[in-house]
Amino acid sequence: MLLSSPLTMPQSPSFQLPDKVRLVEVGPRDGLQNETQALDIDSKLQLIERLVAAGLKTIEAGSFVNPRWVPQMADSDELFQALPTMTEVTFTALTPNLKGLERAIKAGVREVAVFAAATESFSQKNINCSIDESMERFRPVVEKSREHGIAVRGYISCVVACPYEGSVSPQAVQKIASKLLSMGCYEISLGDTIGAGTPRQIVTLLQELGQTITMGRLAMHLHDTYGQAIANTYAALQAGVAAFDCSVAGLGGCPYAPGASGNVATEDVVYLLNGLGIEHGVDLNRLIEAGRFISEKLDRDYRPKAGVAMMAGG
Numbered sequence: 001m002l003l004s005s006p007l008t009m010p011q012s013p014s015f016q017l018p019d020k021v022r023l024v025e026v027g028p029r030d031g032l033q034n035e036t037q038a039l040d041i042d043s044k045l046q047l048i049e050r051l052v053a054a055g056l057k058t059i060e061a062g063s064f065v066n067p068r069w070v071p072q073m074a075d076s077d078e079l080f081q082a083l084p085t086m087t088e089v090t091f092t093a094l095t096p097n098l099k100g101l102e103r104a105i106k107a108g109v110r111e112v113a114v115f116a117a118a119t120e121s122f123s124q125k126n127i128n129c130s131i132d133e134s135m136e137r138f139r140p141v142v143e144k145s146r147e148h149g150i151a152v153r154g155y156i157s158c159v160v161a162c163p164y165e166g167s168v169s170p171q172a173v174q175k176i177a178s179k180l181l182s183m184g185c186y187e188i189s190l191g192d193t194i195g196a197g198t199p200r201q202i203v204t205l206l207q208e209l210g211q212t213i214t215m216g217r218l219a220m221h222l223h224d225t226y227g228q229a230i231a232n233t234y235a236a237l238q239a240g241v242a243a244f245d246c247s248v249a250g251l252g253g254c255p256y257a258p259g260a261s262g263n264v265a266t267e268d269v270v271y272l273l274n275g276l277g278i279e280h281g282v283d284l285n286r287l288i289e290a291g292r293f294i295s296e297k298l299d300r301d302y303r304p305k306a307g308v309a310m311m312a313g314g
Contacts, residue, residue, distance in 0.1 A: 018242035020279040022058065024189070024219065025051050025266060027294070029060040029094065031251025033072045034262075035298055041075045043297050045082060050290035051248060052089055055282040056266075060113070060245075061091040064100035080107035092153070096127060101141050105148055112145055113189075114138040115155035116180065118173050121164035122157055122193070135179055142183045154180035155221065159190045159205060160197035170208035177213060188218055189245055192232065195225025199235035206239040219243035222264045224250065229264035230272055237276070244269060249291035250303050265304035267291055284310070 028048055032039060039047075044061075051059055061083065062076030076093060083091050092111040095101040104112055116134050117123040123131050138154075145152045159173045177188045190205070197205075202220070209218060220236045220243070222229040233244060247263035267287055273280045288307040295302040302308060 016240075017237050017276060017278060018240065020242065021237075021273055022219075022243045023056060023266065023269065023280055023282060024058045024060060024092075024243065024245045025056045025248060026060040026221070026245045026263060027051070027248040027251045027266070029063050029073065030245075030263060031247040031249075033063060033070050034253040035072065035251060037298050038072045039297060041079055041082065043294075044075075044079055047248075047290060047294050047297075048083065048091075050286070050293055052086070053283075054286035054290055056287075057088060057281065058090045058092065058111075061093060063094040064103040064107075065094065065096055077103055077107050080104070080109055094155075095141060095145075097137055098140055098144065101144055105150070109150065111151040111153065112141075113153040113155055114141055114180070114185070115157065116176050117157040117162075118159050118168045118176060119162040119165045122162050125164070126157060131176065135176075135183075138180070139183055142185065146184055152183075152185050154183075154185035154188045155191060156180070156188060157191045157193045160192045160201050161194055163194050170205045173205060174209050174212065177209060177218075181213065181217060186217070187243065188213070189221045189243075190218060191221040191245075192223055192229075195223030195229065197222070197232055198228055199231050202232045202235045203239055206236065206241065210239070215240035216242070219245060221245040223253075224262065224264050230268055233264065233269055233272060237278070248287065249295050249307075251294065251298075262303075265291070265307070267304035267307040271306035 028044060048059060048061060062079050063073040064076055067074035090111050093104050093109045095104050095112040117126055120130055123134055127134055142152045156176050158168055161167055180188055218241055220241055222232050246266040246269045248266045250262040250265035252262040270282050270284050291307055292302050
């Protein structure tokens, strides 16, 4: 039986799954910026249109970074100005510094994100500064965003393991998360950037953070390098997390994390949530159509397991 619509599932007495989950679709930004083939703006807009039609309400559409470093996002100014004005859908963007934020404000962006790392080595590789320097860089970005009524989300990379330093302590993540929240970020997205985490590590991390931060302020951003992303999603759900980043067709990776595969596929997360009877508001069939569309545009195979199985009539 295909679980293309939510089912009612009795809850185990040992834990309480959330009734509703917020999905943050990161394919148009985090996914596409790590693909070798740069897409034209019309193709990006068509992808976003399909994602909206599938029911996604938060879509990370672009990034206001130096185009020399991320050429795939060079058209973000034009893209945001071309996006439809929709009160029920939020189109978000990454803004690493004040210059990027000023571009985002001009383009009419209503929510932005800043991104830190849990290790010094990854921070240097990713944004060319130390962790402390990144915090000082983000502070005026958050302040100016709030002055303009723009919501700010915080990302932390390498919350479980780092490609340069190995295992990461939950205490290190907690320290950075607390700083970002105190600045004014409304939510912290915890990134298993190299996809090395296991359910036990995810639960251990969330238990540590949960001592000082409510689960309602946390989201998970999981990669599937070792095939653990769906298992880790379920572990985080059991721990009380109700917000998850995911990428249509499993697009993406990480240029600074050798061997890291794409984000967890939105299709696979939606299939899991359907099976658990958790509300999310996304039409899986339409989502698969969006995934097939972008896969064809990128001249790559369509990979999400749930999507492939459903297309095969499984």
